[in-house]
Structure formats: C-alpha cells, structure tokens
Amino acid sequence: MTNPTAAMLVIGDEILSGRTRDANMHYLAGEAIKHGIRMAEVRIVPDRQDRIVAALNALRTDYDIVFTSGGIGPTHDDITADAVAAAFGVGIGVREDARALLAEYCARMGRDLNEARLRMARIPDGATLIANPISAAPGFVIGNVHVMAGVPSVFQAMVAGVLPTLAGGDPLMSQTLCVERPEGDIAGELRGLAARFDDLSIGSYPFSRDGVYGTNIVIRGSDGARIDAAMAELCALFPEAMA
Amino acid sequence: MTNPTAAMLVIGDEILSGRTRDANMHYLAGEAIKHGIRMAEVRIVPDRQDRIVAALNALRTDYDIVFTSGGIGPTHDDITADAVAAAFGVGIGVREDARALLAEYCARMGRDLNEARLRMARIPDGATLIANPISAAPGFVIGNVHVMAGVPSVFQAMVAGVLPTLAGGDPLMSQTLCVERPEGDIAGELRGLAARFDDLSIGSYPFSRDGVYGTNIVIRGSDGARIDAAMAELCALFPEAMA
Structure with a gap:
C-alpha cells in the first residue's frame, strides 16, 4: 500500500456529553480519502491536558498524519495548543505573525484584541500556521500533527487549505x-x-x-x-x- | 465523583471511509449521561482484529464500562465477537440459547438459518446475552464490555435494555x-x-x-x-x- 495512514483526535467535552454531534470526523474522512489518505483511527477525548497529550502521543507515533479538531478558541476550556506543546515537549507563546492576523481581523470587525483573544495567537515553538479564512485565529502544524478548529465552517476551510499540502497516495x-x-x-x-x-x-x-x-x-x-x-x-x- | 466512567469503541471501515456518518456515539452519550454515566473517551477502529483487540484492552482497563457498536452481523467483515474473545483470551462457539433465538426469528421471517446466520450465535465463553428485539441476533456482555450492533435501530434497542442493568451515579x-x-x-x-x-x-x-x-x-x-x-x-x- 502506498497510501499514507491518518488518525484524527476530536477534542471536546461537548461531544462526549452528547450536547453536540460531531460533524468534522465524517467530513474529514470523506475529503481525505479523495486525496488518497486513509483514515485509520479516530479518538474523542475531553478538554483535559493529560488525556489530550496521551492520545496525541499515541496517534502521532502510530500513523503518518494526525488531524485534531477543537479547543483552539479564546476561553478557559480551550487548552489544545498548550496540550500539543506539552506533547511535543516544546515551549509556547504569543507569536507575532499570529497576533498580526488577529489584530487585522479585530480591527475589521470592531472588536477588542483583549487578553482572551490574544490566547489564540499562542503557538507552540517550531509550528507552521494554518490559515483561517473565516475568523482569522490560525491553526498550526507541528511535526505530523495538524491542529484545527472545532467550529465546522472553520474546520472545513482549514481542511481545504491543508490537504493540498500533504503527499497523498493512489486515489482510493x-x-x-x-x-x-x-x-x-x-x-x-x-x-x-x-x-x-x-x-x-x-x-x-x-x-x-x-x-x-x-x-x-x-x-x-x-x-x-x-x-x-x-x-x-x-x-x-x-x-x-x-x- | 461517584459517576462511573464509560468509553465507547465504534468498529467499522464504513465510518472511517466517510461512507457512513456514525449516529450511535451521539445517541449513547446522551442516554448514558441521563443515567449518571459519563462518556470519557471514544475510539473508532477498522474491521481488523489486531486493532479491535488493542483498543478494547486499553479501554476496558482504563474505564469502568465499555460499549462497542458494529461488526456482529453474518458476513465475512463481521469479526467483533472473535476479536472480543481474543481480547479476553477465552474461547468462542455457537451457543444454544443464541441459536434458539435466531432459529425462532428465521422461522418467523421465512429465512434459512444457514451457516452465515449461525455465525451470529457465536458468543465468547462466559458472556451474557443482550436482547435484540428488532432482529434477534443478540449482543453480549463479557467483563465490563457491552457488545452491541452497529445498525442504529438495533443499537438503540440494545442500549435501552442495557442501561437499566448498570449502576449509574449521581444524575449529571x-x-x-x-x-x-x-x-x-x-x-x-x-x-x-x-x-x-x-x-x-x-x-x-x-x-x-x-x-x-x-x-x-x-x-x-x-x-x-x-x-x-x-x-x-x-x-x-x-x-x-x-x-
């Protein structure tokens, strides 16, 4: 088989509580397979750093490509970026290019770039940004892990940007x-x-x-x-x- | 916390390929929480014995209760019962009470209880049956693992039978x-x-x-x-x- 294997980590209490029915996994699976990438495993974990780190370290070892969704917003329960930094053992801080994207968006929308929103510019050291054409706050790539938003419209826009950058395989x-x-x-x-x-x-x-x-x-x-x-x-x- | 923790293992290539959007996880999460059981993790794996065994052994160790869906039908890709037996290290064979349920259903529906259908009476040693009021082929409980069908109507009927048998916790x-x-x-x-x-x-x-x-x-x-x-x-x- 020449098809890369992928896994997905869905992060969010709202999925596990039954409040929200996840839509991102089904969307990504269908898009990835068109690109020759087989989805081989999915895990759904709550907004807890220890659980995110453990799942991420297992999946990024076992599969060629990992996608995550959820937990990159401005509130106290958005802990994905910190968990990813911890999983890779790297630092994390506000990055100037990410801050500039948010500042431009906030100015355009008439919003305040406050401390909470600045959290969305915190990017693990060594990561590459994933563009968010909907609401500016970027995702990022570190190693083989692609960190994306949970809001379906934003997730889908990020997937559209990310998939063409990945080496696919024979079409499935x-x-x-x-x-x-x-x-x-x-x-x-x-x-x-x-x-x-x-x-x-x-x-x-x-x-x-x-x-x-x-x-x-x-x-x-x-x-x-x-x-x-x-x-x-x-x-x-x-x-x-x-x- | 006095609430038992639960995990779910969804088994099926059709979910991972994007062909079918899983409905069972969302349903179970909502029902379990009403019963005071918190869903703490979900994994989705393909129809491969090694992958089912590994995920099941991890989840049944880490959580109080495990639910599975999928892979208990009559065809060659239905391998869940064998995988569960392998995970527990027990034997598996056609069991008389399960065979009787299928025989009664086949007689009523005018169907032949052939070799393929008899596979649905293969139950790991020591398991207890879960009733299937829709199409007779039973699920089963072994240890803390509850093995149920993937077809949503059957899955939901099995969940309705299983949840009252479980010790719940404080209502969430x-x-x-x-x-x-x-x-x-x-x-x-x-x-x-x-x-x-x-x-x-x-x-x-x-x-x-x-x-x-x-x-x-x-x-x-x-x-x-x-x-x-x-x-x-x-x-x-x-x-x-x-x-």
Whole structure:
C-alpha cells in the first residue's frame, strides 16, 4: 500500500456529553480519502491536558498524519495548543505573525484584541500556521500533527487549505452494488468473493426500507482494474442487483 | 465523583471511509449521561482484529464500562465477537440459547438459518446475552464490555435494555445561558467564574446566526445547588442573556 495512514483526535467535552454531534470526523474522512489518505483511527477525548497529550502521543507515533479538531478558541476550556506543546515537549507563546492576523481581523470587525483573544495567537515553538479564512485565529502544524478548529465552517476551510499540502497516495476508489436480499442470505457468496480478492476491502451494509430487507455491498481499493474485476464477479453472483 | 466512567469503541471501515456518518456515539452519550454515566473517551477502529483487540484492552482497563457498536452481523467483515474473545483470551462457539433465538426469528421471517446466520450465535465463553428485539441476533456482555450492533435501530434497542442493568451515579445535570456576544468578549469573565466553581464543568460554545455572533455557556455537574449558584453568578455577569 502506498497510501499514507491518518488518525484524527476530536477534542471536546461537548461531544462526549452528547450536547453536540460531531460533524468534522465524517467530513474529514470523506475529503481525505479523495486525496488518497486513509483514515485509520479516530479518538474523542475531553478538554483535559493529560488525556489530550496521551492520545496525541499515541496517534502521532502510530500513523503518518494526525488531524485534531477543537479547543483552539479564546476561553478557559480551550487548552489544545498548550496540550500539543506539552506533547511535543516544546515551549509556547504569543507569536507575532499570529497576533498580526488577529489584530487585522479585530480591527475589521470592531472588536477588542483583549487578553482572551490574544490566547489564540499562542503557538507552540517550531509550528507552521494554518490559515483561517473565516475568523482569522490560525491553526498550526507541528511535526505530523495538524491542529484545527472545532467550529465546522472553520474546520472545513482549514481542511481545504491543508490537504493540498500533504503527499497523498493512489486515489482510493469504491463501487457499490445494492442487492435486495437480506445480508444473511448472501453472506456465503460474499465470503468467497472476499477471499478471492483479498487485496480489496469488501464491506456489507444491511438496510431495511419499506419492508424490503437489502444489502449494500461496497468494494474499495486503489487498483481500478481489480475493483472492476471484483464488481463483474459480484454482478454475476447477483444478476438482479442494482449497481 | 461517584459517576462511573464509560468509553465507547465504534468498529467499522464504513465510518472511517466517510461512507457512513456514525449516529450511535451521539445517541449513547446522551442516554448514558441521563443515567449518571459519563462518556470519557471514544475510539473508532477498522474491521481488523489486531486493532479491535488493542483498543478494547486499553479501554476496558482504563474505564469502568465499555460499549462497542458494529461488526456482529453474518458476513465475512463481521469479526467483533472473535476479536472480543481474543481480547479476553477465552474461547468462542455457537451457543444454544443464541441459536434458539435466531432459529425462532428465521422461522418467523421465512429465512434459512444457514451457516452465515449461525455465525451470529457465536458468543465468547462466559458472556451474557443482550436482547435484540428488532432482529434477534443478540449482543453480549463479557467483563465490563457491552457488545452491541452497529445498525442504529438495533443499537438503540440494545442500549435501552442495557442501561437499566448498570449502576449509574449521581444524575449529571446542565444549564445553558445564551449570550449574544462573541466568545472573545466574555472569555475573561468566564475564566473567573470557572475558577470559582472548579467543581463544575463550564463550557463555552460560539455560534453565528443571521450575522449575530454569540456564545452558549453550558454549566455541568452533579450538584444541583452548585449549578444554580454558578448560573446565578453567570446571569448577573450577563443580565441581557437568555437562559
């Protein structure tokens, strides 16, 4: 496999309490895969430095690329930048280029660049800024870790800026066949197919709709010819199905 | 704190590929907190035994209760039961009570209890079944790990059966104040409040709606009188806000 592996760390009590339904993980997974980057693991942790540091140090060791979301705002519960600095064992302080971005934005919006907002210019030593075209406060990259905002509109704008800077891999493709038979009826045939195409990922997702039990079969991989071959066998097994 | 801590392990390539947006984590977090159980960490891993085993063994050691979703169907990519048995170092095989549940359901639905469906009766040694009132194939409990389906309707039915069997804790309550000021304007006051009420969790969530920048402030804890006291101070700080 030539596809880099990625992990995501979602930071925020509001996700774990059930108050907010995370939207960033699903968005990033879909964008990354178009860029040839496979999401291999996700963790969600609360706004606690020890928990952020432990998860980040595990993920940045185990995977090629790490993305984080959440915890880079101006309030007391925004502790991600400090936690990332601690995880890397580097210092952190207000940086002039980040302060200038915030000052320009505050002047334009008629806001005060107060002590709380200046916290958003605190960047771990050695990091590179990630542009925030929505609300100025930057994200940053340190090592293989890409630190981004939790607000979905800002997160998405940062992802759009970051992904083109990353070396992707072979594009990951998928084809889907929808069979109107319950999963348990077709599992035997699928197992045989998966064994013959063990270089591909063949997933099986049951559904019921208007009283009909069916199965979506998804074939994923980076070799288009192999996917086509598996799809041809699959269609021959279930000639009544809809691609 | 007398509240048990919980973690969730979401198992499935379809979540990590961006094909499916997970709904179970958000649902469980909201239900668990009503029962006094705090969700403390979530991990999402692919359909690979080594990755499931590693995540499960970490989570079941670190937290009081673990919930899993996904990977207990009839197809080749449903490997959760085997992975859980491996994590606990116990055997696994078709169990008579689980087989009877499936046989009754298949007879009622006019389906064949074939080899693939019988896989759903494979239960790790020593586990207790979790009822599935939707489609019969049971989940199970082993140690502190509760293994449930990935299909949301089935997952929710299993959660409804499982939560009353768990010792909860003090009910976790929250109150929210909506202030129509940007987060950066009010962060200083919030920091002071959070320091005075460090036994509570005070979260700050910015929004923009119709050109208005505002902040939802959420106070969480298990001591209602303390939450009331913090809320009174908060309302005094921002008399124009809406509770």
